[in-house]
Amino acid sequence: MSAPPSGSVPEQVLSDGAALRVLDVVTIGLSKRVPYNYQTENWLLDASYSPWQKDGQADLEILAALEEHPESLWTNNDKTQTGVNDLVSPEDASSLGTSLTFIRVENVDLKVFTDYGKTKMLARFHHAGTEYALKVTDPVYWESYGQSLGVHQLGESFLTVSLALPFRGYSSKLVAAIIQKAKVHGGSNN
Incomplete structure (x- = not known):
């Protein structure tokens, strides 16, 4: 998630210039956990780690x-x-x-x-x-x-x-x- 108040993940462009898509396996930077109520999965994105790096694509096994x-x-x-x-x-x-x-x-x-x-x-x-x-x-x-x-x-x-x-x-x-x-x-x- 991005910094408050929105907390949403901003649109990302990958290092190759492509848009991020469902099934892309990417390396991203995380700075710290920021759980909120029952949303315990929340992490603050490391803004200095950009652009994100695509490492592959998920298949059925993954x-x-x-x-x-x-x-x-x-x-x-x-x-x-x-x-x-x-x-x-x-x-x-x-x-x-x-x-x-x-x-x-x-x-x-x-x-x-x-x-x-x-x-x-x-x-x-x-x-x-x-x-x-x-x-x-x-x-x-x-x-x-x-x-x-x-x-x-x-x-x-x-x-x-x-x-x-x-x-x-x-x-x-x-x-x-x-x-x-x-x-x-x-x-x-x-």
């Missing part, structure tokens, strides 16, 4: 090694009008120790629709026997599907699921990145 197997995506007691198991209450969030997970799901579809004049995108899938419909923030999938209302089947995929900071008291579960297995090259096919 993704399978990174895959996590949580029993659930945090707690499943709350939801929005359009989502399913997509919120975490303040009480539940206070006891959490992490805000990110990387999972594999057998099938995911994207539902793109309008709600009160605003386009929304939900990733719908099952994980560990539980149904989820979570907001998508992945810019690649917004660019590809954001203008196409309807349901889009993606098949087996790896998902980075993030727990956002509270808004109106509740923390939203978000699909921050989608990696369709069929689009990943090389490695084993676990």
